[in-house]
Amino acid sequence: MSNRKQECVEQAFGPVRFLPGPNRGKYPHCHSLFVEEAGVLIDPASDRERLKELRDQGKVQAVWLTHWHEDHIAHLDLFDDLPLWICEEDALPLSSKDIFCDWYALDQPGMETVRAYWMDILESQFHFKPRKPHRLLVDGETINLGNVTVDVIHAPGHTPGHTCFYFREPGVLLLGDYDLTPFGPWYGDVLSSIEQTEASVKKLRQVPARVWTACHETGLFTEQPGQVWDDYLQVIRTREDKLLNFMTEPRTMEDVIGQHIVYLKAREPKEFFEMGERAIMGKHLESLIAQGRAVKNGDYYELT
Ligand SMILES: [Zn+2]
Incomplete structure (x- = not known):
């Protein structure tokens, strides 16, 4: 497996640049992608100083999000004035901290302390500011960014509107939070789904990519991840088996x-x-x- 892992350093694959997050993009950080020339920045929660530099050089024209989670929007505040694109199903929690917390089921009885903690860190740690998207990403659409063609792939489960992107010419697939980590998939939100997560991972595995990027940890695979896909989904079965045994x-x-x-x-x-x-x-x-x-x-x- 080790030969499939690349070092977590900034590198470009044709027009698509991988921007590593601090600490291998482990939560609360993530890795970003940047489509140069078109100036599209995806998931602005990697290194804040690097993102500031791109902004100050006037290179960023728009921000796209794979989904609504806090560890993908932490530095979105740097790009207040730029168009934001996200899938419709994930747009609502970006509009208010309260809705954001509700989507984590923090409106349930007994969750008051946890909710207060989240209301605080959303601002202090994740620089949350309410945002409305300028445009909604649609499953199956093809976006022409000039020197690269992007297929929009709706991949729900992690979140209802989780969206992946396939950059055709360089063969780069952004897996978002289907991140192929040993931790396994997250499907714990109110609107997450175990079954949709499994279906989305299987769908993504079929994409004829040459480079796979993900938002956390290894983040970059330049060879078919192979067994790593199976290991990732196996985590779901292992969790269930442990629960049944208990x-x-x-x-x-x-x-x-x-x-x-x-x-x-x-x-x-x-x-x-x-x-x-x-x-x-x-x-x-x-x-x-x-x-x-x-x-x-x-x-x-x-x-x-
Ligand atoms: Zn996520």
């Missing part, structure tokens, strides 16, 4: 969170990581119930 008796959500199935151990800040455990394992429980494999009695989940 449900030898009725369990509450708090019991399930205490197993650290997603993050593998207790981590700080709790407000963040417990929310993640709750969100992802909630989706697994929801899925088991939908399949008739589990039921919920009061606060307890049990297998049928």
